[in-house]
Amino acid sequence: MGTGEFQLIERVRRVLGAAVDARLIAGIGDDAAVWRTGGWTIATTDTMVDGVHFRRQGVQADAIGWKALAANVSDIAAMGGAPSFALVTLFLPQDVEPEWVEALYAGFRACGEAYGVTVAGGDVVAAPVLAVTVALCGEPVVFDASGAPLLLRRDAARAGDAIAVTGTLGGSAAGLRLLLRGDDGARAGLAERHRRPRPRVDAGEAAVRAGVRCGIDVSDGLLQDLGHICAASGLGATVRAGALPVDAAAAAAFPDEAIELAATGGEDYELVLIGPQAALDATSQALAAPLCVIGEMRGGDAGRDVQLVDDDGRELSFERRGWDHLARAKETR
Amino acid sequence: MGTGEFQLIERVRRVLGAAVDARLIAGIGDDAAVWRTGGWTIATTDTMVDGVHFRRQGVQADAIGWKALAANVSDIAAMGGAPSFALVTLFLPQDVEPEWVEALYAGFRACGEAYGVTVAGGDVVAAPVLAVTVALCGEPVVFDASGAPLLLRRDAARAGDAIAVTGTLGGSAAGLRLLLRGDDGARAGLAERHRRPRPRVDAGEAAVRAGVRCGIDVSDGLLQDLGHICAASGLGATVRAGALPVDAAAAAAFPDEAIELAATGGEDYELVLIGPQAALDATSQALAAPLCVIGEMRGGDAGRDVQLVDDDGRELSFERRGWDHLARAKETR
Numbered sequence: 001m002g003t004g005e006f007q008l009i010e011r012v013r014r015v016l017g018a019a020v021d022a023r024l025i026a027g028i029g030d031d032a033a034v035w036r037t038g039g040w041t042i043a044t045t046d047t048m049v050d051g052v053h054f055r056r057q058g059v060q061a062d063a064i065g066w067k068a069l070a071a072n073v074s075d076i077a078a079m080g081g082a083p084s085f086a087l088v089t090l091f092l093p094q095d096v097e098p099e100w101v102e103a104l105y106a107g108f109r110a111c112g113e114a115y116g117v118t119v120a121g122g123d124v125v126a127a128p129v130l131a132v133t134v135a136l137c138g139e140p141v142v143f144d145a146s147g148a149p150l151l152l153r154r155d156a157a158r159a160g161d162a163i164a165v166t167g168t169l170g171g172s173a174a175g176l177r178l179l180l181r182g183d184d185g186a187r188a189g190l191a192e193r194h195r196r197p198r199p200r201v202d203a204g205e206a207a208v209r210a211g212v213r214c215g216i217d218v219s220d221g222l223l224q225d226l227g228h229i230c231a232a233s234g235l236g237a238t239v240r241a242g243a244l245p246v247d248a249a250a251a252a253a254f255p256d257e258a259i260e261l262a263a264t265g266g267e268d269y270e271l272v273l274i275g276p277q278a279a280l281d282a283t284s285q286a287l288a289a290p291l292c293v294i295g296e297m298r299g300g301d302a303g304r305d306v307q308l309v310d311d312d313g314r315e316l317s318f319e320r321r322g323w324d325h326l327a328r329a330k331e332t333r
Numbered sequence: 334m335g336t337g338e339f340q341l342i343e344r345v346r347r348v349l350g351a352a353v354d355a356r357l358i359a360g361i362g363d364d365a366a367v368w369r370t371g372g373w374t375i376a377t378t379d380t381m382v383d384g385v386h387f388r389r390q391g392v393q394a395d396a397i398g399w400k401a402l403a404a405n406v407s408d409i410a411a412m413g414g415a416p417s418f419a420l421v422t423l424f425l426p427q428d429v430e431p432e433w434v435e436a437l438y439a440g441f442r443a444c445g446e447a448y449g450v451t452v453a454g455g456d457v458v459a460a461p462v463l464a465v466t467v468a469l470c471g472e473p474v475v476f477d478a479s480g481a482p483l484l485l486r487r488d489a490a491r492a493g494d495a496i497a498v499t500g501t502l503g504g505s506a507a508g509l510r511l512l513l514r515g516d517d518g519a520r521a522g523l524a525e526r527h528r529r530p531r532p533r534v535d536a537g538e539a540a541v542r543a544g545v546r547c548g549i550d551v552s553d554g555l556l557q558d559l560g561h562i563c564a565a566s567g568l569g570a571t572v573r574a575g576a577l578p579v580d581a582a583a584a585a586a587f588p589d590e591a592i593e594l595a596a597t598g599g600e601d602y603e604l605v606l607i608g609p610q611a612a613l614d615a616t617s618q619a620l621a622a623p624l625c626v627i628g629e630m631r632g633g634d635a636g637r638d639v640q641l642v643d644d645d646g647r648e649l650s651f652e653r654r655g656w657d658h659l660a661r662a663k664e665t666r
Contacts, residue, residue: 031411032377044365078364135468
């Protein structure tokens with residue numbers, strides 16, 4: 001790439017546009033970004049590496065930007081918070097053109113506009129592999145009488161709590177399969193579901209307001225993500241396969257594997273919400289689409305693990321429960 | 334590497350130890366970290382890539398962790414703030430051993446303990462190249478009567494302001510030269526100066542309290558870093574070579590190039606502070622070691638650039654003024 005660092009940063013600034021969030025008092029162009037908070041910060045970071053999490057050749061640059069930011073937005077949603085400001089680091093090989101970089105940042109901007117996120121800073125570094133790391137800050141939106149934030153915690157599940165999910169599952173994994181086949185006909189939006197996921201900030205906030213205190217997002221795979229809840233809460237979980245809200249287009253495209261895609265595919269970026277049935281019902285009433293109850297948390301001696309069962313109570317198992325970021329357990333996207 | 338993601342994260346958690354900062358209410362192990370703020374956040378991010386910013390074979394893992402965090406601490410210091418919580422992303426090739434990763438995080442912990450920073454979260458991703466990205470948050474520490482934070486901004490220089498630096502310059506670049514020669518005899522601590530820089534959070538805070546409003550840290554090279562001040566403030570700068578506080582050990586090791594190392598070497602992580610002489614004098618009085626005045630900001634028609642001049646007022650120039658992260662203008666460390 002023939003463009004120097006400072007010229008490239010100028011191009012990126014133009015693509016991102018002027019920040020309009022009045023809370024930001026120092027942004028791109030100073031040593032660090034500075035913004036006002038309501039008294040609390042929620043912070044997360046997530047990375048996508050070419051050849052591991054995506055393949056540059058097969059994906060539009062703006063979709064990479066969208067998804068890299070959306071994955072972080074989903075983590076803030078899974079705490080019950082609202083996202084605000086992002087720092088973006090681009091690992092840039094020499095053979096990437098400035099136009100590609102501009103399209104990438106257009107994707108950050110589009111996702112940011114959809115979720116109220118401003119790119120407030122970041123870094124561009126020479127590297128032998130293309131990668132993007134986003135660090136995203138946000139804030140809690142619901143507080144108790146003492147001013148302490150109310151959140152969705154992984155360790156807050158109780159025995160007997162119901163387990164619910166937002167939206168549908170399996171669409172992203174089905175979309176990936178179609179894309180890997182070279183079938184980007186975008187059948188019923190499956191490919192788009194994989195490329196431009198829509199995290200559920202609305203549902204996280206509604207759940208916290210309704211009294212739900214435990215949740216996680218579906219990023220690595222439902223069974224694996226729910227396993228983190230079990231480990232943190234010291235409980236088991238039973239999930240009924242027949243209750244899973246399988247994406248209709250995914251089921252139509254892959255009828256024999258629809259349950260597996262929904263249970264282990266990941267990257268749907270829906271929320272798993274865990275709490276008393278009444279709190280989940282109240283959450284549903286606040287949302288356009290109701291939650292789908294898929295199981296319950298177990299105490300006692302039946303194991304601190306996730307069991308997926310069929311209508312007769314028999315346990316189902318799959319070769320993989322989700323994505324291990326080091327073992328590369330799923331297909332490379 | 335045979336260790337899965339979750340086992341490795343457990344090892345890293347043990348190395349980092351339990352968080353002791355009571356502001357942190359959710360840390361490693363949830364979807365995102367959550368902490369209390371005083372109402373403002375300062376945020377920055379910085380990355381080190383193997384083969385670009387360092388060479389894994391030649392550097393101890395804990396020194397990489399120290400320096401990756403210290404570079405970010407220096408950015409917070411250069412805003413006049415105090416650092417608080419970090420998110421660490423590790424790009425991990427398969428041939429890196431878990432013990433190496435543990436030593437890396439021991440370096441993060443050591444630097445964090447020195448500067449009051451807690452690693453509150455992060456990510457570990459499979460990648461073909463070893464790299465570490467740190468996103469660091471902090472807070473302003475000085476406020477005006479209306480409650481607005483007082484900061485060191487790049488665009489706050491005024492014509493006639495004096496330019497001062499903390500500490501000494503050139504030590505890190507001289508240390509790098511010795512290390513590249515295989516001379517790690519640590520002559521007068523030069524190698525250590527390069528490996529474990531000590532950012533000047535104390536000086537940033539003292540400067541803001543004393544009324545200084547403009548500053549930057551020496552990361553890419555004094556002349557280049559000062560160029561950012563000129564560009565943001567719309568001014569020129571004159572720096573007197575004879576006034577530069579050249580590191581004594583660097584001058585002894587490289588007598589013919591000491592000025593060049595001090596002016597362009599970078600990575601000293603000292604602060605450049607710009608303001609009225611009285612404010613700089615007051616800053617010196619608050620610190621154990623006085624600031625060194627090296628020049629002044631120019632308005633008018635003499636150009637919006639940095640001029641380095643000798644005792645007779647003749648301009649000195651060097652082939653490079655600092656580090657371009659994409660052009661790789663300096664030697665690879």
